[in-house]
Amino acid sequence: MVKKKLLSVTLVAVTVCSMIFTGCGNSAENTGNDTGKTDTDVQAGNTAGDVADVADDVEKPEKITIMVDGTFQATLADGQEEWVNKWEELTGIELEVIQPDHNAYYDVLGQTFASGPENWPDVVILGSSYYSGYAGEGALWDMTDAWNNSELKKNPNTDVAVVEGNMLDGHLYGLALGGGGGCMTFLRKQWLDNCGLDIPTTYEEYLEMLDAFSNGDPDGDGINGNTIGVSAAGFVGNEAPYTNYLPEFYQDAYPSFYQGEDGVWRDGFTEDSMKEAIKRLQDAYNKGYIDKESLTNATSNCRTKFMEGEFGAFTYWAGGWSDQLSAGLAANGQDSELVFMPPIAEVGKYWQRCAPVYAITSSCKNPEGVFKYFLESIFDDGDMETLWIYGVEGVHWSRQAETVCGNTYQDGEFHMLEMRSQPGVQYTTIIMGDTNICPLTERLVPVKKYTEESMEIFNANNKTAPLPVTTDMMSQYNGDLTSLKNSIIADCVVQGISVEEGYKRFEQEGGVEWSQAIVDSLNNK
Template sequence: MMVRGRAVRMTLAAMAAASMIVPLAACGSADAGKTTVDGKPIVKILVVQGTPQLPVKDMQWAKDLEKESGAKIEWKTVLDSAWSQQKNASIAANDIADLNIRAYRPEDAAQNPEAFEDFLADLDKLPNVKAFFDAKPTAKKYVDVDGKMYTLPSDRGKAFAASGQHMLINKQWLDKLGLDVPITWDELTQVFEAFKTQDPNGNGKADEIPMNLAPLPAESLGGWSNPFLFLNSTGIVTHYNSGPSQQGYYVKDGKVGNVMQTDQFRQVLDYLASLKKAGLVPSDWVTASSDVYRSRNKVGGSAAQVGAIFGWDQSGFGNIGSELANQYISIPVPSAPGVSADETVWDASGISGANEFEDYHMSMSSKAANKEACLKIIDLLYSEKYSVQQMWGSFGTYLKQTGDHSYALTDAMKKAQDDQKVPALEDRLAGWIPDEVTAEGDRNADSISAVDKANDEQYRNIGGEKNYFPIYVRLTVDEQNTVTNNNTTILSTVLPLIAKMAQNGVDDASWNTLQSQLESLNLQQNIDIWQKAYDKVVK
């Protein structure tokens, strides 16, 4: 008994000692990973990058940022293709880096608010971000969601206050055949017929594709380079860089509707089908892969095969300035029958800010170990000094400062871009390019500004926010869930029928079936939700 009692007393003593040690061990564990051995705060930054970009940790500006911030920065690069599969898992596991560039959207944070820092409470410590918002109030409205700001936007500069959508046509072919730029659908069809039959590329082969249409997406109605950009010919404004327009929602005189219920949509479907019937577009355009679509634009070297496309700019045909790309110009979208030139509009993505700004270029974990260091890094990133280097490459090798707010890209940077080994974040920057900044040799900015001028008059025809969704029209989490669930059911049901009509034309039976499906699948509920959100911010 004596031995057993002694053992019990020893066990109790050991437990008491252990209870005294635990807080010390916990404290040591909490500090692990927060600072280096020499006391520098450690900040982990996740960057979602594209395949043409070099890892950010190897960029000189990133090394300079680390030195100036006084922190030890641990960079982690994830490619877009991988991140799309990792994002939701990272949120579910609360495995969120201290800072995240182009990773989490406002909707992600709104559904998981406890995981992300609300930047509204930190703006006094972010003077460069405050200056950005003062200069660009639209950018602040874009990310201020119901009094919370879980993400910060980017601004790649005023040159990108342009749509990402344009109609491009082969000017060399027009000139060779003595044709004017078409201004109506009838004229456009006549041009395409000439492209098909009169050998404009001069190779003696009937290999011309008068218009190369992008395939219809499987999960949305509209989107990048989408053939339903022809809706603008009818007076309905698209907004295909982002937002509800991609699901068919539009605004006319302040009233929200869905294009799938309009006569104009039927008119566009019939026109697309007529182009296919006449052999003026690829017979498989609806279902062709994106790779096939893109490759057709670049076939033939300097002897083009394609007459026209919807696209970003001439880079759809090769590097800007190449012999093939130089054959193309942007044109105003031709007017549909019965629509006058002053009623014809163009995609509003540019004038709304959806091309200049993106709303998810910086987020911060609410559990960031070194909050003050994180905020200092963010503010440095949004300075002009680091914004321009994120956009165009590090000073010295890739970018030179030529004056106050003026810069020039070096030949080394242009070669890196052409070689698809870009030493910059470019449009993925977590920063702000102020309006007074100029960058000589920025071919991307120069090109998008130039092609967008063709649509100036059609932008004026839009008539302001009464006819499109501003980028800061937002839904609540519950509204977003309802709309998303409805859209999934609606589009999975109707897109196959729409694809058939785009190829074969619209008969009354098919059109009536489409309308019946839309009415039965809660489309009106979504329209009402978007109307409420629109009315909330557009006065």
């Protein structure tokens, strides 16, 4: 019976992912501030023996296997082998990293779960939309007791609220390494200046800016109409809050299930606000304001296009990415000055997503050991935490006197090195930012200009996305329902079918029935 239910939810996950036209959800990007510190010269010696000293009551695993998406930025192209070697040196444990292509991650994860527990990794990264589903089906180990008894929870510097914000009915199945972060809109200042525009404060002003960016000469090359207003990785995201890459068009609309202030659950896709959002997207797309490749873009495509000067408004992760995008613009010979747009009046607040988590699967043979030696060991305020934030000395960072990407450093001055995968741009942080659940005591580098500025605006203007809840009806229908919703949005925006036709299809193909069944199950939970 349990095996059948697990198969059901994994097939749902596969269905959902194969139909969602978006890039990162994540997890999934590195959304933390580009800051953090531990002086490894002072704290050297935090080795495998030290870890064993504080965890001698827990069996030490011989090997740990993890499956990660692109938010684990120590990729094969960017020093994963050296990162793993350093991790193994610190712990004395073999580590196997399975990293599918970022945009195919949930497809591969779903197929892996469907293939049977004997093939499951010990640890997986899960965005909020998948976390509650897999937890509800018994695929994840309940780490509540391990968390409650951990030194990490007892540490006064640990942000317990972020961790326990992912509890489901009082149980914890995944550890968030930091807050969820969120997206805000970055603008090319040079383009605004060339068009004689101020930062938009309303949707009308936002459309005026997109029109100028799409039909004018914002880049000053003497040619009108060879640039784009805005681009995105899909029209709708694959995890809560779903609308974060195109907030100005969605405004008060939400395409999934949410609980109102009155405590009643609703499906936002069925509300008039969603129909109006689709019309706004459709209109802007038809006018050429939105990149025509948005349906198939990955977030990496968007970053590259932005840094190469193809479009001027980019809603992306506040924090360290802002300085990285600015550096990318400079590396491509573009003016690198950015400005940050507070949410327009119709949006009100940007969404802060539910934090992605590292979850231990229920097939793991030694989950207590994996929790202690893999998850809890991250936050040692020493060499391990430095590794997770900054990576490996000589690969990702250095203290040698040298010039990197035009920046000159003195001997002994900590600095990040040039990215292997993106020449001309320095690494910021590697896997997590220093604004994690238990930050380093000291910082290695100062907060960068745009990181600080973007986070200040975002922190003052955000709201937390709803944590998805699972029910039997959700598990049974939401995969097909989400695929249908996303297909309708795509058809309306790209193919030009009317919103009325789209919602007629929603009814004809079972969407209304599935939606109501899920709403009823949520309200009767």
